[in-house]
Amino acid sequence: MAESPTARLLLRLGSGLTLAFIYVPLxxxxxxxFNENISQTWPIDQYTTKWFRIAWEDDEVRSALLxxxxxxxxxxxxxxxxxxxxxxxxxxxxxxxKETISFLVILPIALPGIITGLALQATILNVxxxxxxxxxxxTIIIGHATFCIVVVYNNAVARLRRVAGSLEEASADLGAxxxxxxxxxxFPQMRTALLAGGLLAFALSFDEVIVTxxxxxxxxxxxxxxxxxxxxxxxxxxxxxVALFVILVSIIPVWIAQRLTxxxxxxxGTAAAAAGARQ
Amino acid sequence: xxxxxxxxxxxxxGRLVGLLAAPVGWLVVIYLGSLALLLMAAxxxxxxxxxxxxxxxxxxxxxxxxxxxxxxxxxxxxxxxAALVTLADAILAFPIAYYMARVARPRTREILVVAxxxxxxxxxxxxAFAWNAMLLDDGFISWFLGPLGLGPPGDKVGLWxxxxxxxxxxxxxxxxxxxxxxxxxxxxxSGDLGAxxxxxxxxxxxxxxxxxxxAGSIFTFSLTLGxxxxxxLIANQQFMGTVIYNDRSANLPVAxxxxxxxxxxxxxxxxxxxxxxxxxAL
Numbered sequence: 001m002a003e004s005p006t007a008r009l010l011l012r013l014g015s016g017l018t019l020a021f022i023y024v025p026l027x028x029x030x031x032x033x034f035n036e037n038i039s040q041t042w043p044i045d046q047y048t049t050k051w052f053r054i055a056w057e058d059d060e061v062r063s064a065l066l067x068x069x070x071x072x073x074x075x076x077x078x079x080x081x082x083x084x085x086x087x088x089x090x091x092x093x094x095x096x097x098k099e100t101i102s103f104l105v106i107l108p109i110a111l112p113g114i115i116t117g118l119a120l121q122a123t124i125l126n127v128x129x130x131x132x133x134x135x136x137x138x139t140i141i142i143g144h145a146t147f148c149i150v151v152v153y154n155n156a157v158a159r160l161r162r163v164a165g166s167l168e169e170a171s172a173d174l175g176a177x178x179x180x181x182x183x184x185x186x187f188p189q190m191r192t193a194l195l196a197g198g199l200l201a202f203a204l205s206f207d208e209v210i211v212t213x214x215x216x217x218x219x220x221x222x223x224x225x226x227x228x229x230x231x232x233x234x235x236x237x238x239x240x241x242v243a244l245f246v247i248l249v250s251i252i253p254v255w256i257a258q259r260l261t262x263x264x265x266x267x268x269g270t271a272a273a274a275a276g277a278r279q
Numbered sequence: 280x281x282x283x284x285x286x287x288x289x290x291x292x293g294r295l296v297g298l299l300a301a302p303v304g305w306l307v308v309i310y311l312g313s314l315a316l317l318l319m320a321a322x323x324x325x326x327x328x329x330x331x332x333x334x335x336x337x338x339x340x341x342x343x344x345x346x347x348x349x350x351x352x353x354x355x356x357x358x359x360x361a362a363l364v365t366l367a368d369a370i371l372a373f374p375i376a377y378y379m380a381r382v383a384r385p386r387t388r389e390i391l392v393v394a395x396x397x398x399x400x401x402x403x404x405x406x407a408f409a410w411n412a413m414l415l416d417d418g419f420i421s422w423f424l425g426p427l428g429l430g431p432p433g434d435k436v437g438l439w440x441x442x443x444x445x446x447x448x449x450x451x452x453x454x455x456x457x458x459x460x461x462x463x464x465x466x467x468x469s470g471d472l473g474a475x476x477x478x479x480x481x482x483x484x485x486x487x488x489x490x491x492x493x494a495g496s497i498f499t500f501s502l503t504l505g506x507x508x509x510x511x512l513i514a515n516q517q518f519m520g521t522v523i524y525n526d527r528s529a530n531l532p533v534a535x536x537x538x539x540x541x542x543x544x545x546x547x548x549x550x551x552x553x554x555x556x557x558x559x560a561l
Contacts, residue, residue, distance in 0.1 A: 003381070003382060003476065004476060007476060010374070011382055012382075014374030014378070015374055015375040015378040015379075018372070018374065018375040018447070018451075019375070019391075021371070021444065021447070022394075022398050022444075022448070023398070025406060025410060025444065026401060026406070026409065028412065028413055028419050029408060029409035029412070032409075032412060040412040040415055040418065041415070041418070042412075042415075042417065042418050042419040042422045082305055083302070085301055085302050086303070088298050089295055089298040089299045089302075093291070093294075093298075101303065104310075104311075105306065107310065108310055111505075111542070112501060112502070112504060112505020112506075112520070112541060112545075113505060114505050114538070115314075115317070115538055115541070115542065116310075118317055118523065118534065118538060119313035119316065119317040120313050121527070122313060122320055122535070123309070123313040123316055126316060126320075126332070142309060145305075146305070146306070146309060146310050149305075149306070207400075209403060209404050210508070223402070223404050226404055226405075226408075230408060230411075230512075239408065243402070243404075243405040244405075246405055247402055250401060251397055251400055251401055254396075254397070254400045255393075258393065
């Protein structure tokens, strides 16, 4: 089926406009990081790199970055373990309620972030606080891990569906125990998928703001620091520098993950679901 | 270790329980437990002076939400915004999705898919800041529109543009997948039977791609309903998300009750979308 030359031209034009619409704001914010002036008027009249040094030397930014890194690593570790376990169960066994597991894993990301956040906050205030557990890095990690499980799970399930279970059966026939089979047969085949899932989970956690607002109490992760300081004109240039940094930290792992898996749908499908978590 | 390993080998059911215990336990206890608590809180009261939650079961919160005009206006405004955003996204997404699915060469297509996916992962907050800066009276958009004789957009139009921008990739991807699945033979048959390309588009392509549009609209609709940061940053106007967010510290039960509105709206939407075949298009 061939579209007419005019139709092709119009489609190209429409696509180009949509792409421009998608990318212009990202470039604008990247350029603002080099803005000498404190006010955000456009066009920018003078450029500088001084804000990068000032941001790097800012103690608040440093401690927020450290908290974000710690929370991201903690959430990723939990999500890797839980996502891997769930994927092995769903991909290698038949059991009643299998569909429910996928639904359960996706739910924290499918519901609006404000619902997830509010629900977790209600639990922290009404159940955990009376038990002596109040807002800490652990409440942030618990919240992030809950919606990060899905990215590990989706990548792992996609990989397990692709590699046949017959290798594992052969391993068992040759006398290997469950652990040996996992250690020497299943795990090596899943390694890149798990790495990709872990990178995506980290990117998701590093950048998350909505659920964090509800689970962090008075602590500041990098996105929370940005949100707090965005309204302060003197801090705005530093916020712009941090913004550029955060874009890079969240995009680079995704590109690596995409190269690692090549199961484009796994990354793509989850990306769609995952970004939803930010609401 | 060895004994455990051989026990597990002999008991597949034990293996399954071992695998599922931790992830299912985590999600049920922490997540479903929290959701259940939120649902229960919607039926509780708050102490007038201390703002403490009192576990006194009643339906007052729901009555308040149904009877007070503020809540109804906010809900309607949010739903109208969600509908307008969905419409704009569908119109913007269709040409590029069509180009990717039916015109572009495989290599270009691959690049475009990555180009559309990447901004999804670029920090939500950073994109919000970008739009806030661009919508300033002396920002990028007025600079761009000025020569065309247009002034800066108002609060509502600005927020509409911003929402449209944020959820656009969620609309492009399902439409692209949907269009790619339409067999070329159907379109050729339509041409062979004498239909011009525009007629083929209206009578064959569009109806077949419609479930995919509905699939994309699930995201654009639901994401607009729950958002509370963009309305605050861009428009300074009350939407469902902002009301829930602002009410939560003073009156958690009312916030929880109002949070049921987006959940109910989305449930109805999902049921309708399922009837239209959108789930198969996801």
